[in-house]
Amino acid sequence: MSKQTNKLKEEYSQHLDQLQQRTKQALSRENIEGIVIHSGQEVKAFLDDNTYPFRVNPHFKHWLPLIDAPNCWLIINGEDKPTLVYYQPVDFWHKIKPLTESYWGKFFDIKILKQASDVDKLLPYDKKGFAYIGSHVEVAKVLGFEAINPEPLLNYFHYHRAYKTPYEQECLRQSNSLAVTAHKVAKMAFLSGDTEFEIQNAYLNAIGYTANETPYGNIVALNKNCSILHYMGLDKIPPQAHQSFLIDAGANFNGYAADITRTYSFKRDKFAELIARMDKLMLNVAKGLKPGLCYVDLHIAAYQEIAQVLVEFDFINVSADTAIGSGIVSTFFPHGLGHHLGLQVHDVGGFMADERGTHINAPEAHPFLRSSRVIEAGQVFTIEPGLYFIDSLLQNLKESASSDQVNWQNVDEMRAFGGIRIEDNIIVHQSHNENMTRDLGL
Template identity: 25%
Template sequence: MFAQTTYRQRRQQLCQRLGHGLIVLLGNDESGMNFRDNWYHFRQDSSFSYYFGLNLPSLVAVLDADSGEEILFAPEQSLDDIIWTGPLPSMEEQAEQVGVRTVRPLEQAGAYLASKSTVHYLPPYRPEHVLKLAAWTEKAPAQVAAGASVALIEAVVAQRAVKSAEEVQELHAAATGSARMQLAALHQARAGMREFEVAAEALRSAQSQGLQLSYPLILTTQGQVLHNHYLGNTLQAGDLLLFDGGVETARYYAGDLTRTFPVSATFSARQRELYQVVLDAQLAAIAALRPGVRFLDVHLLACQKLVEGLIQVGLMRGNAEEAVRAGAHTMFFQCGLGHMLGLDVHDMESLGETYVGYTRELRKSTAFGLKSLRLGRELQAGFAVTIEPGIYIIPELIDQKRGDATFQRFINFERLDTYRDFGGIRIEDDFIITEHGSQLLGEPLAKTVAEIEAIRGQALS
């Protein structure tokens, strides 16, 4: 955890932003895989961790924005707990580490909250949280989400979105750990291996660094499937392998990197030219990052650069700007350029993209492609973001759009049909927005054609 003063200041700022009422933050409970005591790896709720820093299950914290009172409700340690997990410092001692001086038994939380007239809570994403809040607020479970406090959501987003210097160091560590995991896959992948065997090497790298995954690995020769967790394909010479994987630190700050590389020692000519198109789009987007720039506009710039490259290789035609305005680029790039990064790999996604990635003035588009852009708002110094353009050739999309007049105008379908089995390419890095631009998070990871081929050539020699 961070220093006690960090958590105290965060809580004080939250109360000042909100101004009044009682704030309740729910820590996560243990969650059984297939029966109650066979637990998944415990992961604390990110907002609870941000304000209270304690990595223990079944905690409930309340802040009184009017009086400044802070209470931690916690289960009492039993003899059974000591037998199974060993002795721990008292809850009072652990609470003191984060500056909380009042600890009460967990079973008193419901009565305490029920006695208050104004209770602010964040949108619950776990069913057990829904049931607790339903009981405490006397709402039906179906009504709990609608009762989440917009004022609290906006206050939390305003704080968590801007990363402090110590948070930036955590993000550097997460990105570095992620880069080292990526390198393990780059070095170990071979024709004849199954995807899960390469994933095992990546996991070994993460765990040898004492780190957990920040999200389930995407490692696939079928990169046109954006969230492909299958891991069952066999690598073959001539394939591209897309690896989207990141780790999180002990304080839960996430890394999120993607590299696409040849299973063979070198890219084929087609792979090389499309890889360079994606890399050029990423570099253009990175150069545009600075405070005051809308991420939506950075996304559209990357889309235009993709189209310019695709025109050069003969897969698109016409004017690049017009093609992007018409949405024709979505034949190849169906998702968003990136997202916020922090304690969650899609930072604060449980609080709602409306509040995290957009504003009351800038609403999210419903158009194909743009509806998948998680972040559109103006960037600020201290924001952490990913930049991850890609090209994804999806045969079903080709067939669906073949008769569309807009796509016929900009897409060379005859040539595109010869790429139906191409797959996908994504290149992703993490950045912190600075006062005058941006800074790469973590150790630089090979991504030029020459760098990738040098690693693959050495690995296979």
């Protein structure tokens, strides 16, 4: 057994103990006997017998690293050994994955389910005291569950999911390691003149992934496409010239996501200088991830520094304070600084003030923020400031009363490059920050 597996085995045991304690507390508060977590089912496309790619219920993979197993169930009460109902049919149409021995198997009472419709025989007979957690509400109703995704219970779990156990932190380090390996290969593909489609394939091949195995659809953008925040085009035709490259791509390890972005210039030019400045900005802002600070305040600090970058590169002809006051900075930085990271790329709990689910709204001036929560040790964040030259937003600015605050000639020179985003994944510890992405040499 490898050192990594030994470490995961030890930390996984502690992880389960923590989840059991959380569950026991939550069930006691809500006067519920137990929870039944459904991994999910494959969903067929409309009027078709083909299914969409399966995505496991995050509540399910919080307990164990089964991320590609539909029709499985967990029965948990916070005290007894959890029961795993594992779906292993007899099927000559598809390749069936038998349940193999693993470090986590001994922590569960495992029951094999051969036919999905027979699951009720393996679930609690009296379901009045059990809550169903999953997306297939109609299935839950047919099975006789009355408490389906009760909001107070989910609020409790979502609030505490922001605090990552040592096991979860190790999984996030491993997912970052995979993603960094692939990012380095993608950079070389760009510098070799590959198309977006070829760069995507190089990324996937570097870690042996199919496109469906990434935690989200990779953004692989060349030149002006870098200005499209969620670009999914994957052009197969090479551009006339390679100018810029933005890649926002991740990886999975045991169901935990990495989410990393880098931007490159093909030449040593002004755009390369702007990338270097934004990289410095990103690292400076990341230092501000400290327990006790509100994430909103960190976003505002980044917003203010981006205003200063606009001044430094002569994109605007007013002071940074004036640009902030008029709101023109949002044209160049239209999204939030980052988000919680974990079982989901945009992990839950970012707007929660407490375990009851009290919501903290994002400021009106920064509506696209994904977290308004106070930063605490054990939380994991992305930090991803950006600076873009987006035609539609620039057109709105040009038609506004603040148009004269912009040096349009300098801005127009940057349109062909699209924009810049640099994103690292960071664990907040009490005494320091652990930048997993930089520690791995990216």
